[in-house]
Amino acid sequence: MLTTGTKPTHPHLITELCDEGARLYASALSAGRIARAEIEPAPCLLEFALLHPDPDDANWLRPVPPSAILAQRLHPIEREIRDRRRLSIELADTFEPFMAISAQPAATTHAITVLEGLPSINATLDAATEACTEEILTIQPGGIRHYEDLAKSLARVKEPLHRGVRMRTLYQHTVRHGPGVFAYLEQLESNHVEVRTLEEIIDRMIIFDRSVAIIPARRDRQVALELRHPGLVDYLASVFDQFWQKATPLHEEPHYPATADGITGVQRTIARLLIEGHVDEAIARRLGMNVRTCRAHIAKIAAALGSGSRAQLGYLIAQSGILEQDKPK
Incomplete structure (x- = not known):
């Protein structure tokens, strides 16, 4: 209890009834009344209307039944709860038609996602391969491929090929000088795979169903970008198609014009x-x-x-x- 001069104050809520107020209220309930002078240490009893004047004697106070106090205090709270519940229903009804629109893939799909670390990159490749239904386009720059390295991707691509997914891959001419790619293709045992080679190609790129593209974002290949923007993916697919038209099928020899100076x-x-x-x-x-x-x-x-x-x-x-x-x- 705090005091200012001689008048006591009670800085608390009714839900935090002070010890003195609780004791005196209980006493009043037991006796049916309580002397006005007796409640001076607990003015909160009058502030919260837990007591009211005795109509027969002004020196006494009578307790208000706790059931009446509870009903009086709960009524506005319950009314507010009903009002807020009604408001929440109205809000839900207002915005429900728009939820279906915002749930469309075009509105929620991230156009560019940064993939950091090989586990994240490989997990994304696995998910995109599993979801692929029509075609995988890949560009794989670099020199001679060793079968041991290529074999790591066998498990990933065999299943979609078995489902009828087509795969077209561009390598550089240098892969023709090693047995790795040829052994890899023999293991795939699929008529849905085509391989062509070029002397020069762009950096590594994989496109799934012309809707998702994975490209490197750093030369050490520890960071990649997952692209889902239709315009970006369509552009990269058209780049692939142009390279593909100029490339030489793996079972054919690259054509070089004959020279008399011995320069290949x-x-x-x-x-x-x-x-x-x-x-x-x-x-x-x-x-x-x-x-x-x-x-x-x-x-x-x-x-x-x-x-x-x-x-x-x-x-x-x-x-x-x-x-x-x-x-x-």
Whole structure:
């Protein structure tokens, strides 16, 4: 109890009735009345209308039955609950027609999702492969593939192929120089798989049913992007289709125009990249070969053109006309 001068105050709610007030109220209920002077330590009894004046004697107070107090206090609370329940029903009825609209996939699907770490990337690939019903398009840059590495994806793709899903894959020409891809295709044993190769292709990409695309977001392949925006995925699928039209089926030999100077098609591509200013490492990466093989090709180009230095090699390539053979007539 707090006091201000001689007048006591009770800073509490009726749900937190003070000990003195509880004792005096119980006493009044037991006796049927209580002296007004006796309740001075607990003015809350009058503030909360737990007591009312005795009509026969002003010096006494009579207790209000607790059932009456409870009904009086609960009535406005119950009325508020009813009002809020009615309001919640009205709100639900108002917005229910819009819930179906907002639940449409186009409105809730994330256009771009960042996938961090191989577990997250592989889980997304597994889910997209399992959900695929028509076609998987893949671009796999790099050099010679070892069967052990390719075998890791066998379990993932065999099931959708068995369901009739078609798969088209683009590799670089360099995979033809190793048995890995051929052994991998034999294990798949499916007529729904097509493989073509190109000298140069873009970075790794996988597209499922032309609705979901997975692309790398970092060179170490620890971060990838899951794309579901229809415009983005459609654009990437059209890029794949253009590469596919220019690619050579794996069972056919890549066509290179015949040359009299002994420079191969791969070496002409390397020569073109050298002229464009690319360093050995960048050329090797773009053509899916190791740097040592790339430099061996550069040495053969230099020998064929009689170059004694890299600076002279660039000039001789430009003057030799070997790059003109790649231009369409």
